[in-house]
Amino acid sequence: MRRIGLALMLLTLLLVPPVAQAGDRDHDRLPDRWEQRFRTAPKAKSSQRDPDRDELSNLAEYRSKTNPRRPDSDRDRVRDDDEDPDRDRVDNGNEAAQRTHPRKRDSDRDGRRDGREDRDRDGLDNAGEDASGNDPTDRDTDDDGVRDGAENAGVVASHTDGTLTIALARGGRLAGLLYEDTRVTCSTEDAEEARNGRRGRSGARAQRSQEPGADPDDGFEDDGGLDDFPEDDFPEDEGDGDDSDDQDDEDWDAFDDEFDRELAEDRGDRGGRQQCSAEQLRRGTRVHSATVQRTADGLEFLAVELILS
Numbered sequence: 292m293r294r295i296g297l298a299l300m301l302l303t304l305l306l307v308p309p310v311a312q313a314g315d316r317d318h319d320r321l322p323d324r325w326e327q328r329f330r331t332a333p334k335a336k337s338s339q340r341d342p343d344r345d346e347l348s349n350l351a352e353y354r355s356k357t358n359p360r361r362p363d364s365d366r367d368r369v370r371d372d373d374e375d376p377d378r379d380r381v382d383n384g385n386e387a388a389q390r391t392h393p394r395k396r397d398s399d400r401d402g403r404r405d406g407r408e409d410r411d412r413d414g415l416d417n418a419g420e421d422a423s424g425n426d427p428t429d430r431d432t433d434d435d436g437v438r439d440g441a442e443n444a445g446v447v448a449s450h451t452d453g454t455l456t457i458a459l460a461r462g463g464r465l466a467g468l469l470y471e472d473t474r475v476t477c478s479t480e481d482a483e484e485a486r487n488g489r490r491g492r493s494g495a496r497a498q499r500s501q502e503p504g505a506d507p508d509d510g511f512e513d514d515g516g517l518d519d520f521p522e523d524d525f526p527e528d529e530g531d532g533d534d535s536d537d538q539d540d541e542d543w544d545a546f547d548d549e550f551d552r553e554l555a556e557d558r559g560d561r562g563g564r565q566q567c568s569a570e571q572l573r574r575g576t577r578v579h580s581a582t583v584q585r586t587a588d589g590l591e592f593l594a595v596e597l598i599l600s
Contacts, residue, residue, distance in 0.1 A: 316333060316334060317332075317333060317334055317335055317336050317337075318336070319336040319337060319338040319350070320338055320350055320353075321333075321337065321338055321349060321350060321353055322353075325353055329349075329358065329359050329360055330360070331349050331359060337349055338350035341359075342359055342360055343358070343359060343360050343361055343362045343371075344362065345362035345363075345370050345371045345372050346370075346372040346384055347359075347371050347372045347383060347384060347387060348387065350387075351372075351383060351384075351386075351387035351393070352371065354387075354392065354393050354394070355371065355374070355376065355383045355386075355387075355393040355394065356376070356394065357371040357374070357383070358371075371383060372384035372387075373480075373481075376393060376394050377392075377393060377394050377395055377396045377405075378396070379396040379397075379404045379405045379406040379418070380404075380406035380417075380418035380421065380422070381405050381406045381417050381418055381421050381427075382421055384484075385417065385420065385421045385427055386405065388426070388427060388428055389405075389410040389417060389427040389428055390410075391405040391408070391410075391417075392405075405417055406418030406421075410427045410428055411426075411427060411428055411429060411430045411439075412430065413429075413430035413431070413438040413439045413440045414438060414439070414440020414441065414461055415438075415439045415440040415442075415444060415460055415461055416460070416461075418460075419444055419445075419460030419461065420432075420439065421480075422444075422446075422460065422480070422577055422598070423439075423442075423444035423445075423460065423480075423483075423577060423578065423579045423580070423598060424478070424479075424480045424481075424482070424483025424484050424579050424598055425439045425442075425444065425483070425579070426439075426484075433580075440461050442579075442580035442581070443457060443459060443465055443578065443580060443581040443582075443583070444459070444460045444461075444578055444579060444580055444581075445457045445458050445459040445460045445461075445465075445577075445578050446458050446460075446575055446576065446577050446578060447572050447573060447574055447575060447576045447578060448464060448574065449574060450469070450569070450572040450573070450574075453468055453469055453470070454466060454467070454468060454469065455467060455468075455469045455572060455592055455595070457578050457581060465581065465583070465590070466590065467583050467589065467590030467591055467592045468588060468589060468590065468591045468592065469569065469572070469592050469595075470591065470592075473569075473591075473592045473593065473594065473595065474566075474593065474594040474595070475566070475567055475568065475569055475571065475572065475594075475595050475597065476564040476565060476566055476567060476594070476595075476596050476597065477564065477565050477566075477567035477571055477596075477597045477598075477599050478564045478565070478579065478596065478597070478598060478599070479598065479599055479600075480577075480598050482564075483579055483598065564596065567597065571597055571599070572595070572597070576597055576598075576599070577597065577598035577599075578595065578596070578597060578598070579596040579597065579598050580594075580595075580596045581594070581595045581596070582594040582595075
């Protein structure tokens, strides 16, 4: 009887397709068929590499269903790390950083969307962290001794007659006087993320922060395993070894070059904020942080840092 059972087990193994047996030969959480399709080294760990330099690692690209070799997979002029396919107000880059699923609005199924969660428990939810360019995994992104939730991030509600009102991301409103000597600076979401260290956490540079042998994504639960995303849902790629698509590759390269130039022009220098005028304090403008003090005349804004699109 024992021999019969062993024979049946061996027969079952023989009948299992080779792809299923070797679904992830290098154990990097990327299916071999996906790695072969996008040429990401199926025999060597490549989950934390970022060949298209869009700040999404290969593993994040796989989970986001984007192309690891195209920074803007759908050519909509929005980089893959800034896309929000599940519309939970958290982009792919931040989903990767905070270990939530980029295509599920409620990753942990607790009845609250990922954007409403507060990963670092700093009083500012994940969506607020994303919109204001803060780090959803760091309670004090700029290391100034004040938690992000107390930095008065939000959006401009109104600016009239010298009074600025901010609709706070944590809820409520903050109104105060704005004087000529109030320091108003402007930046972009990408610039703030680069300055504060979020850029790169979901990309290739994250690998360098891991201890040797550590799992770079050990807080993420894949409830679907390697079959979470069917092959038919993978984005198309021209680089499958067929030289007949060379012209299409050239078209992609031209698009990528143009897109990179536009990003450089639109986003400017990521290293520093720029002085801007009070005219930028328009309704709906995002606020990274605001510093106030109480005076005899009421609250007064000392500094306001804006996030421009």
